[in-house]
Amino acid sequence: MNKEITIYDIAKDLGVSPTTVSRALNDHPAVNTKTKQRIFEAADQMGYRSNVFASNLRRKSTNNIGIIVPRLNSSFQSSVLAGMEKVANEAGFNLIISQSLESYEKEKANARSMFNSRVDGLLVSLAGNTEKTEHFQAFMDKGIPVLFFDRVASQTGCTGVIIDNRQAGYNATKHLIQQGCKHIVHVLGNLNINVYAERLKGYKYALMDHDIAFSQDNVIHSDLNEEAGEDIAKKIMAMKPMPDGLFVSNDACAASCIRSLKQAGIAIPGDIAVVGFNNDVISRLIEPNLTTTHYPGYEMGEVAMKNLINHLSDSTEGVLQNTNTITLRSELIIRDSSLKKKSEA
């Protein structure tokens, strides 16, 4: 590796004083524009690296923000990250990203690594089997803000950015009831994760409010992946009588259910009306097009990052402490997969 270029090298090269170089690189008004320009060009050509690293050490700040997500290869999480990156980049922050792979142990190790790397703040969407949040206590003790998004921890004093999953589940179920469905199955993921637990509540409340009895037999737990659709379709076809409504907690899984049901000769929505969740691309391409809840991932990323950065730059440090939950608007998008009564749409 080459020798590190210093302001003394640049000064020598241009025949100016090191003080002038230092001032120019910090955009000091005492140095005229032309000289600044010459110094910038020389710095670039010589491969000078502004001493962010050492100055970070002095400021005890790295300008790095840590992000831990369950999985990077998820359509929803990648939208969230895109929104976060845009906001962070514009504000001059770098993102350090890791995935927990749905493992509490890995999440804990990632948090420890980010703590040691001295991130300025942390954004987390929890792993499926995370039940405790003590692994974030060290951040809080140091006054490093931790903010949760999508999959949030209820028991901490930290801010969470979410949608109202209970209301979204309620609206999806109510829509199916309004379409004439009387026997509605709900397919959902790990109940340890708030988003699924809340949607289930919404499903139950909607049934109750419309005098339909809730039965545990109508709840199917699943990995919600693409492959799960076939298995779920089999379970549904084995129910007697067969359900006339299906509310699946993600679009890829709902789409794969539709495919399997259609292959078995079942009409969608005639025999069974189907509703998904997320508004992924797949929901607009599957036939019939899938009724779903629009989940604003990109916007969630932007909002979470903006709040974290505002907190970092606010000397009063009161922004996040006073806000416990930021709820974004979600929306039921009605398409053909659930429209038993076209005229009422």
Place this chain on the structure above:
Amino acid sequence: MNKEITIYDIAKDLGVSPTTVSRALNDHPAVNTKTKQRIFEAADQMGYRSNVFASNLRRKSTNNIGIIVPRLNSSFQSSVLAGMEKVANEAGFNLIISQSLESYEKEKANARSMFNSRVDGLLVSLAGNTEKTEHFQAFMDKGIPVLFFDRVASQTGCTGVIIDNRQAGYNATKHLIQQGCKHIVHVLGNLNINVYAERLKGYKYALMDHDIAFSQDNVIHSDLNEEAGEDIAKKIMAMKPMPDGLFVSNDACAASCIRSLKQAGIAIPGDIAVVGFNNDVISRLIEPNLTTTHYPGYEMGEVAMKNLINHLSDSTEGVLQNTNTITLRSELIIRDSSLKKKSEA
């Protein structure tokens, strides 16, 4: 912010010498297991941060690897990132991730920021309008390895990890010809990007090898997004005679073409056989299922990161210099959307 906990604080708290604490935290054999355990627990409880930051400064290494992608919210890129994170995490490296949003200027700014943050290495998939790679020269001058993936720079001495896009384009086109197609349209993205330029070459060579004349009229340039499908379908239906084969350079766009063509009463593959690219989830859910090229994004991420890390840990520093291109296996997956001759499949 609280006072930083030091080894002296831990030593005082436990009544042992600072040397013992330092040795224990570095897993020195001279400290017995029980004492180590006590020291680890105290360090955890007191919120001690191992001095990675300062030791990085001494070692002139950050254990951070920079990644620049065109967009984070892309099914392909998020698979690549997932593969990269897994390998990096296991090797004790953090990822600093940014997106160029297909802009050369932003890519340049991101590279500058990563250079100043002193990343140990850089992985890049180029923006659509990047024609020069001088913005990576500063890394090379410092001996910081730069490795390209998917969208690579041909003119540098840097290693690129790719698939053989030309062969993949050739195979897709040849398959359509073997299915009896004589008038094949190719839809592709920005030709400045190597992957599209190479696939176009493959398309041309396959036509030539089968005595079909190439015509510029059969090449449609597109953003390749979900919305583009409708527009492409219109163009195809306006061609006289209408084409009998369609090779689209990504699955979401191919799927949306299929939907628009079907809505206009055109039979797939009867009237026109369709082939996509990437093997995204959508290719397995659209009806008919889409013939496509399996593009191993996760594996590409793993391979790129492994090579970079091997280079960093290899004192001979010769690994990347001697390898200019790493080509991963891709594969044409034949499904119903292109099977005009079922018996030959």
